[in-house]
Amino acid sequence: MTMYAALLRGINVGGNRKIPMAGLRALLEDLGHEGVRTYLQSGQAVFAAGGGDEESLAARLTEAIEERFGFTVDVIVRDHAYLRAVAEACPFPSAELEGRQLHVTYFSAPVDASRFAEIDRAARLPEEFRLGDRVLYLYAPNGLGRSQLATDLARPRLTKGLIATTRNWNTVVKLVELTRE
Missing domain, CATH: 3.30.70.270 (Reverse transcriptase/Diguanylate cyclase domain)
Structure with a gap:
C-alpha cells in the first residue's frame, strides 16, 4: 500500500462547493482506500491505496465527488515520496x-x-x-x-x-x- 494525499481545489470557500470532511472520508473509504484522514476544512485528505497511479486515483476521486456531491472539483493526488521531495x-x-x-x-x-x-x-x-x-x-x-x-x-x-x-x-x-x- 502506498500513502497518498488528495488536494482538492476550491472547496469550502465562502460557503460554496461545500464538502464536509466526514463526507470526504466516507467517500474515500467507499472507493476502497484505507487509513483515510482529512486535514483542515480546505480540501486535504490522505489515504492508502494498493493500486492505481496518481492520475487515475485523482480522476476516480473527481468522478466520485461529482456523483456524490453534485459538482466538479479539481483534484491532484500525490504520493508520500513526491510530497517529501x-x-x-x-x-x-x-x-x-x-x-x-x-x-x-x-x-x-x-x-x-x-x-x-x-x-x-x-x-x-x-x-x-x-x-x-x-x-x-x-x-x-x-x-x-x-x-x-x-x-x-x-x-x-x-x-x-x-x-x-x-x-x-x-x-x-x-x-x-x-x-x-
Missing part, C-alpha cells in the same frame, strides 16, 4: 520563515518557465517564486492575501490546461507527515 527541494529557507510566508502551488503536470516569462520579478521584490517538479514555490513575506506576485501568478492564462492548487508551508509539511508510510 517537494518539501526537501524548497529553494527558500523554510526553517526560518513563518508558514504564511511560504506557499507551494501544486500543478497537475510539469510547467515550463516560459509560462511565467511575462512576470516582472524585479517589480515584485522582495516576493519571489521558483519552479520545481510540478510545483511553484512562492515566498510572500507579508502573506498570500497581500501578495501582488501571487495575484500575477494566478492569472488564468498562466495555468491554462493545468490544475493548480496552493497550500501554505504548514500544510505542505503536515501532508508529508500524514502520508509517512
Whole structure:
C-alpha cells in the first residue's frame, strides 16, 4: 500500500462547493482506500491505496465527488515520496520563515518557465517564486492575501490546461507527515 494525499481545489470557500470532511472520508473509504484522514476544512485528505497511479486515483476521486456531491472539483493526488521531495527541494529557507510566508502551488503536470516569462520579478521584490517538479514555490513575506506576485501568478492564462492548487508551508509539511508510510 502506498500513502497518498488528495488536494482538492476550491472547496469550502465562502460557503460554496461545500464538502464536509466526514463526507470526504466516507467517500474515500467507499472507493476502497484505507487509513483515510482529512486535514483542515480546505480540501486535504490522505489515504492508502494498493493500486492505481496518481492520475487515475485523482480522476476516480473527481468522478466520485461529482456523483456524490453534485459538482466538479479539481483534484491532484500525490504520493508520500513526491510530497517529501517537494518539501526537501524548497529553494527558500523554510526553517526560518513563518508558514504564511511560504506557499507551494501544486500543478497537475510539469510547467515550463516560459509560462511565467511575462512576470516582472524585479517589480515584485522582495516576493519571489521558483519552479520545481510540478510545483511553484512562492515566498510572500507579508502573506498570500497581500501578495501582488501571487495575484500575477494566478492569472488564468498562466495555468491554462493545468490544475493548480496552493497550500501554505504548514500544510505542505503536515501532508508529508500524514502520508509517512
